[in-house]
Amino acid sequence: MTRFSLARYLPILDWGRSYGRADLSNDMVAAVIVTIMLIPQSLAYALLAGLPPEMGIYASIMPIILYAIFGTSRALAVGPVAVVSLMTAAAVGQVAASGTAGYITAAITLAGLSGAMLLLMGVLRLGFLANFLSHPVIAGFITASGILIATSQLGHIFGVRAEGHTLPEMLWSLGAQIGQVKPVTLAIGVAATVFLFWVRRGLKPLLLGLGLPLRIADVITKAGPVFAVAAITAVVWGFDLAAAGVAIVGVVPQSLPPLTLPSFDPALVQSLLLPALLISVVGFVESVSVAQTLAAKKRQRIRPDQELIGLGAANIGASLTGGFPVTGGFARSVVNFDAGAATPAAGAFTAVGLAIAAVALTPLIHFLPKATLAATIIVAVLSLVDLGILKRAWTYSQADFWAVAVTIGVTLGLGVEAGVSSGVALSVLLHLWKTSRPHVAEVGLVPGTQHFRNINRHAVLTDPAVLSLRVDESLYFANARFLEDYIHDRVVADCPVRDVVLMCSAINAIDMSALESLEAINARLGAMGVRLHLSEVKGPVMDRLKRSHFLDALSGQVFLSQYDAIRALTALADDSLPQAEE
């Protein structure tokens, strides 16, 4: 597996070789559907990131092609997505004002940095770093991001501007401008929102009720948003509502993606490093999870480290062609998959479709009201909001609940970067805290068997001179001292004890801290005239212990099984007692 192979780094060589006519027609159909869906979405996410609308389309062209070459998922559709666009707005907003050239440069630089980090992580096989983002943290972060995004778009619906990157800031800003709400804009925004919700929930059942076949009802439902966008644009144009104060998209250049370069200004790069890392990791985690779910449906395989390279190439592509940070999107990938995309070539055809749109269709969106784009964003992101995660986490475990709650609270209250960072830090701390107080059971022999069970839960036989303890956790630095304290306290309080047996069946590893704690325990028990024994030590753990001097110093023995230990140290397992087979 570690032998170099070009196909490993260029998955296109893999599927490209066997590409056939059937694949081509499947991919073309999927590309048409995804292109239609992506046009309003790309514009909307550029708006969310605080960038000119055409950048949303640019960000969907080159990245899709590069991912098709380097990525391992057959169905993943790469481009701007809601959460990453929000993170882009938060990061870039800290270094430049929206609408300036510096803002655009910073967004392009952020994409380049994120791409470089993803590539580097892929080449160095550092994909495991994404593991630090636990599921509860990601779930909490996405829910909070959805709330932030929806709130930020309320400004466009009201015809004002929601300033700030946190929920209190935005609500305050909206509240302060309540007198300046533009009624026509509000009417358009509310109508679009209600219509889009209805398309999502009510249209398909209605069409099926009218007797349309499922497949056609499906296509019509998917085209609904495009229809809404077209109809509203026509109304705004026909009644000249722009003159009535409705904010419209305006002039969009008719052009293929321009060639751009990220900035290499050290001060800018430095201030974007942390946001770029967070965007990379969040984007990667989301993307891999979508890719893996879709791959499973066709019993295909994705390689996470190669996914890093694919996404890295896509982001570098975005930064070289006027785009901003991208990743694999959930909704578009599912649509792509459902529409029958067979290979990443579907993505390349989508890119062609979007390039045609960028050149030919941009005049048509001149009169598209921003409130309509805001409505498409709101309807899309509200499906991300899942406050039920709080209840599920509370039911399952308090530590997970606090990780979710803190992530949601900090993201809403202090912004996306603080939210992700505090979520990661808290989950690591909670994990260390939990494993630093392992479950320790005092065990005794279940009469008539060779089994040992917790003396507090079962009627078992024990010998007051022999203390048998089962530790249900690997031993490492965070719980080494706990064990020292626990055994010390337990033996000091219990005078008749002359042997302690540590039953190691649940100990998967012993690090050097724990080894030294065991040495200290052995020495201190020795000072009290008590011997220390081990039982049921796992193979790999025993191999390691043999490389240290611990076994030489051990005052007692290492027994293969706890039963052997008890037979050697007590009369409990005396053969004269009646014994049943297990």
Place this chain on the structure above:
Amino acid sequence: MTRFSLARYLPILDWGRSYGRADLSNDMVAAVIVTIMLIPQSLAYALLAGLPPEMGIYASIMPIILYAIFGTSRALAVGPVAVVSLMTAAAVGQVAASGTAGYITAAITLAGLSGAMLLLMGVLRLGFLANFLSHPVIAGFITASGILIATSQLGHIFGVRAEGHTLPEMLWSLGAQIGQVKPVTLAIGVAATVFLFWVRRGLKPLLLGLGLPLRIADVITKAGPVFAVAAITAVVWGFDLAAAGVAIVGVVPQSLPPLTLPSFDPALVQSLLLPALLISVVGFVESVSVAQTLAAKKRQRIRPDQELIGLGAANIGASLTGGFPVTGGFARSVVNFDAGAATPAAGAFTAVGLAIAAVALTPLIHFLPKATLAATIIVAVLSLVDLGILKRAWTYSQADFWAVAVTIGVTLGLGVEAGVSSGVALSVLLHLWKTSRPHVAEVGLVPGTQHFRNINRHAVLTDPAVLSLRVDESLYFANARFLEDYIHDRVVADCPVRDVVLMCSAINAIDMSALESLEAINARLGAMGVRLHLSEVKGPVMDRLKRSHFLDALSGQVFLSQYDAIRALTALADDSLPQAEE
């Protein structure tokens, strides 16, 4: 245990009640011996911290008394120690120049801050935070500190000043001043160092060889340093070597400890927060380990959380009486214990002895050369240097080796604070990395038994349609995705598989991330037409799974044992086959 009791927070009430005549005489003898040992040591550690010598004595008086009231160890002797004095010099040197009033104020403030943090950690029962300091990190840090301290004292021996807080800085500074070495100072320093080493290694065997009883040889050996200090001071005074350029301690005020207050200047407090935290944690870890080792010898108990309160009170006492950060010292505590100290009252008597010294004996040390104090420090700290830890760690585990090596390297190269911090960060990262790639064994049935073993190590029976996997690690966020990838890859590559059994005997916990990964694995396997089963799930893990919806969605079953699973899913355990009892 959680009921409030005054004796819990005032251990003096415990031992004070039964204090008797025998205790009194034991404690008095120990106090005399410890006092004699502490006088030169206290002066030397003040010098090491860059403070006036009398502050070393002040730092040994009130802290000892307060620890006697609040601490739980019967033998621990609290005061300035080498490593904490070095950390004090590094921290205070960043905010003020040595020799200024600001430097003294900063040291006093550092003691106050450290005391407040220790108290807070004790009251909130946060002692587990000290677990983050793994044994290899502590061992590496102390070794590197010993090297730094010895190097810094070389300046006093040479009669120059070793500037800087890192090894390269100090060596560079010493090298640059090589022409200014003062020969008389050097002669005194070298003579003192050689003599003190000889006292440590050669004196006791010599005295025993001369027929002296062990106990007397012991006392003479311990008094050796005091004798050396006295003799050299007399020589310097007699030959007026101070006029010849030998740096001496000079005028030391004859006074009881003064009343002082820490500074509440927010800027100063803020810049000392991190150093205070590191000093508190390092001091606590060292102190608890000494206290526990000594307590074990008399089958006594110490309570780590109450130790935090005892050390916190000691440091606050230090900051109110002209001292600097203190903790429980190893050498002095062992001497105290060996000299027969029965209760913390021995500490209080030591404090009285030191108070008498502060008032009456300070004129005697006027002519004490700093080179002699430096010699006592060098001889004391070289016993801390243990480069063998590198080899032992390498033999035992690479992760532990890197934790030690990085801690030593960073401490020497960048200073004590960076050294401790990077050691802690690295050990946490390495732990997460190790547990993020758990050992997964594919298992099969050992013929004629009900046991399951790794198919790569044993000749076992398997069914190509049933994949049995044993994961040797608790499942949590850092390895949740690993498991998803592992099972996905394994099943995709192996077409006949229709059942996957996860044998959970080594899984002590499943957090919410891992639960969602299991749900994803279940759903993705389902999409491939493969069922997921669990076997040998531990009680607490099962309790938790029952609180989620996972078991409802599970495509397969939960089996009590792996054998039950194999019996239900395959013909391997067919009763018609010959079966041996275990």
